[in-house]
Amino acid sequence: xxxxxxAIDQGTTSSRxxxxxxxxxxxxxxxxxxxxxxxxxxxxxxxxxxxxxSTLTMCREAISKAGVTPGDIxxxxxxxxxxxxxxxxxxxxxxxxxxxxxxxxxTADACAALKKAGNEPTVTARTGLLLDPYxxxxxxxxxxxxVDGARDAADAGKLAFGTIDSFLLWRLTGxxxxxxxxxxASRTQLYDIHEGRWSEEMCDLFRVPMSVxxxxxxxxxxxxxxxxxxxxxxxxxxxxxxxxQAATIGQACFQPGMMKSTYGTGCFALLNTGQTAVxxxxxxLTTIAYQLDGQPTYALEGSIFIAGAAVQWLRDGLxxxxxxxxxxxxxxxxxxxxxVFLVPAFVGLGAPYWDADARGALFGITRNxxxxxxxxxxxxxxxxxxxxxxxxxxxxxxxxKTGAEADxxxxxxxxxxxxxxxxxxxxDILGAPVxxxxxxxxxxxxxxxxxxxxxxVYPGLDGFAETWALDRRFSPELDxxxxxxxxxxxxxxxxRTLSGQDLL
Numbered sequence: 001x002x003x004x005x006x007a008i009d010q011g012t013t014s015s016r017x018x019x020x021x022x023x024x025x026x027x028x029x030x031x032x033x034x035x036x037x038x039x040x041x042x043x044x045x046x047x048x049x050x051x052x053x054s055t056l057t058m059c060r061e062a063i064s065k066a067g068v069t070p071g072d073i074x075x076x077x078x079x080x081x082x083x084x085x086x087x088x089x090x091x092x093x094x095x096x097x098x099x100x101x102x103x104x105x106x107t108a109d110a111c112a113a114l115k116k117a118g119n120e121p122t123v124t125a126r127t128g129l130l131l132d133p134y135x136x137x138x139x140x141x142x143x144x145x146x147v148d149g150a151r152d153a154a155d156a157g158k159l160a161f162g163t164i165d166s167f168l169l170w171r172l173t174g175x176x177x178x179x180x181x182x183x184x185a186s187r188t189q190l191y192d193i194h195e196g197r198w199s200e201e202m203c204d205l206f207r208v209p210m211s212v213x214x215x216x217x218x219x220x221x222x223x224x225x226x227x228x229x230x231x232x233x234x235x236x237x238x239x240x241x242x243x244x245q246a247a248t249i250g251q252a253c254f255q256p257g258m259m260k261s262t263y264g265t266g267c268f269a270l271l272n273t274g275q276t277a278v279x280x281x282x283x284x285l286t287t288i289a290y291q292l293d294g295q296p297t298y299a300l301e302g303s304i305f306i307a308g309a310a311v312q313w314l315r316d317g318l319x320x321x322x323x324x325x326x327x328x329x330x331x332x333x334x335x336x337x338x339x340v341f342l343v344p345a346f347v348g349l350g351a352p353y354w355d356a357d358a359r360g361a362l363f364g365i366t367r368n369x370x371x372x373x374x375x376x377x378x379x380x381x382x383x384x385x386x387x388x389x390x391x392x393x394x395x396x397x398x399x400x401k402t403g404a405e406a407d408x409x410x411x412x413x414x415x416x417x418x419x420x421x422x423x424x425x426x427x428d429i430l431g432a433p434v435x436x437x438x439x440x441x442x443x444x445x446x447x448x449x450x451x452x453x454x455x456x457v458y459p460g461l462d463g464f465a466e467t468w469a470l471d472r473r474f475s476p477e478l479d480x481x482x483x484x485x486x487x488x489x490x491x492x493x494x495x496r497t498l499s500g501q502d503l504l
Contacts, residue, residue, distance in 0.1 A: 003021065308416050
């Protein structure tokens with residue numbers, strides 16, 4: 001029996017393929033970075049063909065490394081960078097514009113106009129989201145308004161819109177399947193997360209024809225088969241989830257109150273709220289964590305736009321490190337008497353501030369400030385932002401559950417978690433335990449699990465949860481007085497960074 005599962009993990013800066021065996025252990029991995037495009041300040045784009053070719057190549061490489069055949073692979077699971085928007089021609093399959101990435105801020109004015117008109121309460125009530133250029137709705141409208149003839153073609157049913165999962169599904173199935181799952185649909189601002197369907201009201205508000213929208217399915221479902229020529233044989237596609245939801249699944253956060261935080265390009269924390277869609281009083285998002293057998297499980301989410309990207313800035317922008325692994329070591333050499341704060345609002349600030357016009361700033365520098373202090377500030381900014389999210393989440397969750405249930409251990413994953421220095425600071429500033437699992441690629445694992453569960457290769461939720469294994473728990477070591485003083489310094493720095501504030 002086929003007992004391998006191939007996970008496609010299509011991220012913001014790279015495409016990765018991991019082949020898992022029947023015990024969901026990784027047996028082969030392939031990864032490739034692709035080019036980032038920055039046409040203007042605050043604009044971020046990807047070439048969809050780069051995404052497709054890198055994904056296809058990495059899948060073939062992983063299969064080859066493992067020495068298996070398509071017949072040995074029970075299913076493919078897809079996880080993807082969310083909100084990134086692609087519009088393509090249904091006849092040719094070719095995109096009509098570069099993909100507009102989730103980090104992109106070009107539609108900030110459009111969001112501000114919708115907010116000024118009083119639309120945000122309705123948008124939040126239907127979709128669980130706020131009016132921000134982060135999401136897909138205004139991105140789709142921008143493409144249709146900007147590309148010559150695009151809006152007419154969309155109205156005529158000639159164009160298709162999708163997040164990256166939909167685009168990959170289309171290509172993998174040779175244009176036979178135009179679909180997405182509920183988690184990705186819930187990030188578009190066009191999907192009613194309570195009714196479980198595309199919202200005509202939201203489509204009218206954002207001026208997106210419903211004819212361009214994909215079908216919405218469960219996160220574990222039959223999504224069709226790959227074109228045989230791609231891998232030498234057809235492989236069923238049986239799982240799809242946005243990257244942060246896939247990580248929630250990979251971390252086995254299946255019980256209400258469980259929380260995970262993923263540290264990649266950005267940082268995204270999700271708190272499972274079960275079958276209750278908790279409305280936030282702290283400008284967090286209400287979203288779908290996963291959907292199985294037609295039943296959505298909801299979550300509160302806080303999104304930080306810049307986490308690992310701050311380390312990339314140290315490497316590529318300031319050139320004070322040669323690789324990301326050096327950041328923690330350099331930060332460890334910093335002068336601890338200097339309170340230097342980096343607010344990495346390179347593309348605005350996410351939750352709980354949601355300020356699209358904020359820009360980055362470095363505070364507290366002196367003549368003695370050097371690369372070590374800047375590296376420390378960059379890594380600490382991730383911890384400070386995570387505390388912002390945790391404080392907001394606990395406030396919302398405590399309003400719906402008991403205080404005891406509001407306290408939870410944080411499960412972490414993603415590239416930045418390999419840094420012991422960063423994880424220890426995270427525990428210190430949160431004043432709470434931080435658990436790092438043995439297998440850090442939980443996003444890919446979540447996608448593989450969805451596909452494998454659907455095909456009967458992997459067990460149900462309870463059985464999968466029993467396999468979660470701890471690598472290390474980081475417990476707070478910093479005294480609370482120092483922790484609170486540092487956090488208040490961060491809050492002051494953020495207030496000075498928010499748009500509309502007079503820094504002089």
